[in-house]
Amino acid sequence: MINFALLGAGRIGSIHGANVARHPEANLVGLYDPFQDNADRLSAELGCKQMTLDEIFSSDEIDAILICSATDTHADFIERAVANNKHVFCEKPIDLSLQRVRDCCVSVAATDCKALVAFNRRFDPNFQLLQQQCTQGVIGDIEMVNIISKDPSPPPIEYIKTSGGLFRDMTIHDFDVARFMLGEEIVNVSAHASCLVDSDIAKAGDVDTAMITLKTASGKLAQITNSRRASYGYDQRVEVHGSKGMLETRNINESSVTAHTATGVNGPKPLHFFLERYEAAYQSEIDTFIRSLKGETVSFPTMNDGLQALLIADAALLSYQQGRTVKVSEIT
Amino acid sequence: MINFALLGAGRIGSIHGANVARHPEANLVGLYDPFQDNADRLSAELGCKQMTLDEIFSSDEIDAILICSATDTHADFIERAVANNKHVFCEKPIDLSLQRVRDCCVSVAATDCKALVAFNRRFDPNFQLLQQQCTQGVIGDIEMVNIISKDPSPPPIEYIKTSGGLFRDMTIHDFDVARFMLGEEIVNVSAHASCLVDSDIAKAGDVDTAMITLKTASGKLAQITNSRRASYGYDQRVEVHGSKGMLETRNINESSVTAHTATGVNGPKPLHFFLERYEAAYQSEIDTFIRSLKGETVSFPTMNDGLQALLIADAALLSYQQGRTVKVSEIT
Amino acid sequence: MINFALLGAGRIGSIHGANVARHPEANLVGLYDPFQDNADRLSAELGCKQMTLDEIFSSDEIDAILICSATDTHADFIERAVANNKHVFCEKPIDLSLQRVRDCCVSVAATDCKALVAFNRRFDPNFQLLQQQCTQGVIGDIEMVNIISKDPSPPPIEYIKTSGGLFRDMTIHDFDVARFMLGEEIVNVSAHASCLVDSDIAKAGDVDTAMITLKTASGKLAQITNSRRASYGYDQRVEVHGSKGMLETRNINESSVTAHTATGVNGPKPLHFFLERYEAAYQSEIDTFIRSLKGETVSFPTMNDGLQALLIADAALLSYQQGRTVKVSEIT
Amino acid sequence: MINFALLGAGRIGSIHGANVARHPEANLVGLYDPFQDNADRLSAELGCKQMTLDEIFSSDEIDAILICSATDTHADFIERAVANNKHVFCEKPIDLSLQRVRDCCVSVAATDCKALVAFNRRFDPNFQLLQQQCTQGVIGDIEMVNIISKDPSPPPIEYIKTSGGLFRDMTIHDFDVARFMLGEEIVNVSAHASCLVDSDIAKAGDVDTAMITLKTASGKLAQITNSRRASYGYDQRVEVHGSKGMLETRNINESSVTAHTATGVNGPKPLHFFLERYEAAYQSEIDTFIRSLKGETVSFPTMNDGLQALLIADAALLSYQQGRTVKVSEIT
Structure with missing residues (x-):
């Protein structure tokens, strides 16, 4: 089983979170959303715990991070995830700044972590x-x-x-x-x-x-x-x-x-x-x-x-x- | 929540059982199949217990019965279910004998139980x-x-x-x-x-x-x-x-x-x-x-x-x- | 060139007549319709002469007859056509009487004339x-x-x-x-x-x-x-x-x-x-x-x-x- | 009836010529093609006479000219047609030179002649x-x-x-x-x-x-x-x-x-x-x-x-x- 944490419990986070939760080979361990209402609603709906960012990134239990938060947080979360040896599933865009995206590419490439950028139409x-x-x-x-x-x-x-x-x-x-x-x-x-x-x-x-x-x-x-x-x-x-x-x-x-x-x-x-x-x-x-x-x-x-x-x-x-x-x- | 038991863990029983199991307002409490392999496989897959027919029909916990067993058992199971005040979801046909079907209709009508005959195309x-x-x-x-x-x-x-x-x-x-x-x-x-x-x-x-x-x-x-x-x-x-x-x-x-x-x-x-x-x-x-x-x-x-x-x-x-x-x- | 005469200048006769008239390997020589208005209109439109039934059936010039007249005339016209050695293109039905149809089949079979029954959908x-x-x-x-x-x-x-x-x-x-x-x-x-x-x-x-x-x-x-x-x-x-x-x-x-x-x-x-x-x-x-x-x-x-x-x-x-x-x- | 002459008896000229010839309100009076084979074939097929360019443009009988000749002749023929008070149906393009096209537009506009440029898809x-x-x-x-x-x-x-x-x-x-x-x-x-x-x-x-x-x-x-x-x-x-x-x-x-x-x-x-x-x-x-x-x-x-x-x-x-x-x- 692959253990996931979810960052961002909005519309698209709810979809990805639910798909992980019902997948036979994955668990949704926990989620984080700065909007408490979102976090309360989705954690109840999917039966997972609420975690802080620090808990998520430092947890030995978590294998992979779903990044569904605001666009301007994506790049930071990607870098923090791979720095903690966690795989990344990130909503597009990575960032609106080209330089920031390039930096992220380098950060990910320096690790063995896998990173999927969620171009869903593929x-x-x-x-x-x-x-x-x-x-x-x-x-x-x-x-x-x-x-x-x-x-x-x-x-x-x-x-x-x-x-x-x-x-x-x-x-x-x-x-x-x-x-x-x-x-x-x-x-x-x-x-x-x-x-x-x-x-x-x-x-x-x-x-x-x-x-x-x-x-x-x-x-x-x-x-x-x-x-x-x-x-x-x-x-x-x-x-x-x-x-x-x-x-x-x-x-x-x-x-x-x-x-x-x-x-x-x-x-x-x-x-x-x-x-x-x-x-x-x-x-x-x-x-x-x-x-x-x-x-x-x-x-x-x-x-x-x-x-x-x-x-x-x-x-x-x-x-x-x-x-x-x-x-x-x-x-x- | 509506609590179900499943009779028959073959192809169509597996479908209905899974649909009940993942329904947010229902539980699949248990199942019975005379073929032990079927019962083992599906109870493991859906995370429900195996029960005997007597346990199922006498259980106060069970609200409704999914009848997905062999055709020649349908009528008996329908009558036993409604006699025990359980609602019935029955695969078609009810029976190949017209008289037996008519008897069942009378048995069900004499109770407050609901009975759905599974013409799926509707x-x-x-x-x-x-x-x-x-x-x-x-x-x-x-x-x-x-x-x-x-x-x-x-x-x-x-x-x-x-x-x-x-x-x-x-x-x-x-x-x-x-x-x-x-x-x-x-x-x-x-x-x-x-x-x-x-x-x-x-x-x-x-x-x-x-x-x-x-x-x-x-x-x-x-x-x-x-x-x-x-x-x-x-x-x-x-x-x-x-x-x-x-x-x-x-x-x-x-x-x-x-x-x-x-x-x-x-x-x-x-x-x-x-x-x-x-x-x-x-x-x-x-x-x-x-x-x-x-x-x-x-x-x-x-x-x-x-x-x-x-x-x-x-x-x-x-x-x-x-x-x-x-x-x-x-x-x- | 194949020379045709048309019997019946109504709706379907107008269609077949026009298709013959514009065919590069056929001529529409003449037509007959008991309703003078029909005959006048279509002969003018298609530029062919009006002929009597006798003229049509006895003409050496005519190779084939288009029978688009009232249903109860079809059988007679078929027999008269083949008796005069003319090929027949006949609107359906041949006749409403089975016996009459069988007689016609015999009449046609006794000659070398070709007879097409106009089932257009073929x-x-x-x-x-x-x-x-x-x-x-x-x-x-x-x-x-x-x-x-x-x-x-x-x-x-x-x-x-x-x-x-x-x-x-x-x-x-x-x-x-x-x-x-x-x-x-x-x-x-x-x-x-x-x-x-x-x-x-x-x-x-x-x-x-x-x-x-x-x-x-x-x-x-x-x-x-x-x-x-x-x-x-x-x-x-x-x-x-x-x-x-x-x-x-x-x-x-x-x-x-x-x-x-x-x-x-x-x-x-x-x-x-x-x-x-x-x-x-x-x-x-x-x-x-x-x-x-x-x-x-x-x-x-x-x-x-x-x-x-x-x-x-x-x-x-x-x-x-x-x-x-x-x-x-x-x-x- | 509108009387037409056709210039150019190639592929597209054959189409337009035939459509004029079979139109109930038009005649194809004559045609011209510098390739004698083309002219012979199409005049026979459509039953019209062969004419010289001078005969066509000077004829009082001709109301309209179909220009289906080589592209580099279009502009000249358009101008000659309207100068002789004949309407113009011209295949595209008018000319490959913008200036020549503009000149033609002026020439046509100076007359009462109608000119259709044959953009067939319209x-x-x-x-x-x-x-x-x-x-x-x-x-x-x-x-x-x-x-x-x-x-x-x-x-x-x-x-x-x-x-x-x-x-x-x-x-x-x-x-x-x-x-x-x-x-x-x-x-x-x-x-x-x-x-x-x-x-x-x-x-x-x-x-x-x-x-x-x-x-x-x-x-x-x-x-x-x-x-x-x-x-x-x-x-x-x-x-x-x-x-x-x-x-x-x-x-x-x-x-x-x-x-x-x-x-x-x-x-x-x-x-x-x-x-x-x-x-x-x-x-x-x-x-x-x-x-x-x-x-x-x-x-x-x-x-x-x-x-x-x-x-x-x-x-x-x-x-x-x-x-x-x-x-x-x-x-x-």
């Missing part, structure tokens, strides 16, 4: 199957990737003000999916964006609608379509075009019931948001991490994947600001 | 949504129901010899779905069948391919298509035709990944069999039963639903044997 | 492709056929009074499709029907909603679902189930535009009725007949196909009236 | 319906457009050498579709491209794989995905995202037959190339032009639409060459 069964079929050559050489990624509605404006902006907060997932599908590093980034959904987002200095193009050294291309709004639900689709064909995964719908009436053929909407859409992905993500800790050879997104996605996000922001294609190597 | 989220839309009038008055129900491959020949035959073992689910969707009792049954899949099934006196037509008093019609074989997976589709339109639910597929290549557009197959296809239905079935025991007003298939489906199955067999339409009222 | 590109894939073994041995066939709305009650009833007027197409797909003669028929759409149809002695089951000598089964009403458009679907899989063809829709909004995913309706749905089939039907007359080896529905479909229709009516399965061999 | 029933639904507000304000446009295989290398390059030859259609759907002029263009399909194309100085982003003054965005290769057929899809939803049109397939077997669910491929895919569009294009000449108020792509698409294409090329976002207003 664990979505459909995205995963699509990527496997790419590597199996179903469509020959990969040439282009198209990603549609729209949220049902914008987050609170307070969140937007501290999130690092659309590219670093939302598109970062798509940058990781593009790298996952392309199988090659991004070298050029060209981002185009507008504020069409909510003018308060513009006032906060951000955009809510974006189209980004990525290019690899060998000339493969990827396009990302982003919006903070999709009235019909969470729009999450991927297409990969290759020399011998195209693979696509469409949305997962709320049901399979279709009504044929005088007004048309009316089918179900996509699942509403990420909790429903990626429920299986969250389970698989925890399971993969546990299997890795038990010695299985499995693949998961690493600290370097977290770094690369942030580099691309920073390049996208610069591209948007300067109206030109930015090389990822320009970002320092 | 709890499938898609079938349920379709039926709700029917009752909401989305397609006006119901006129016709089409049910496609094919298993991926035949069960072992030993099972077929004791199952009561295709109509009582397999089609019985479809008879219940037809009643669920039509919202009216069946009065006429016309069954047509062949043995096209495996000649050993014919030697065992059964058929493996069937088309059955049902009719209600008001003239509504239903058609059922059955086969013991579907090379592409578990085929489970329903269409309901009404005065203002048609509702359909298609199969649930293994993924949403589609490959477009020179050989065509190749999509995923349906989920392979009932454990995968009706996973959510099994969870909802247990949950609905628990909510009922806690006093919520919920709807579920009853002893009478079990009786009606068996009457239709017997009428279908007679219709097939005599080459004529049989009135359900002829079956005694 | 020429639908999708039905045809499906049937070809069956014969190519894509799904192994054929076991079951499911046909959904619903009209958007009932014909005028006057038409129903003289049409010969649902089975002989509407289902006859589906009987032919079933034979086409099964590749084997029907031996047993079981029909179930109601009047749910319009009570005037019941008063006229007919039904408007039906489910029919067919069986072949080797035990293959077919089910047909019929209604005179489909609020969402012309519902024309076929599934064929075989030992190695299932082939289906779904409806052809008005467009490929789908709207994803807060109210759901709203796609196009099926094409509204047979003129749109089978437009390509009508063209292919004429083209196939012309290619046959030019000596190509092509397959098309014959006088015997017309006879078999009528036998099944008569068996269906008897089955419905007597509440039993009827052998086609009982029909005389 | 007449595709699905694209047209999608655009109508946009203007009807089905999805609120338009925010983003996604266009996938892939040819089944590259054209001959000789064609590529003179076509003006991918952006001016192939993407120009997508630029026009983007303008059609966005309902607003493009101001910024950012193009990214590679040569992944055939290295001979790179040697010829062109690219074969491209992703282009367009932006309007109000911040609407469009993305185009292009490839000269799609092993599965002609990939032609459009999505429009708005404030209240998303409209999409998927590919038109070769059939509606789907095979469900042990290897998966195998559906038909998209129609293979533009002749099949846009057959209805070509008919509608000619019909719309004829209706316009008869005085109906209809909408079609004009000389200015031809000019705007070329401006965007030139901006795309510059953007690709310089690695920056180019303003359309920079192009002179």
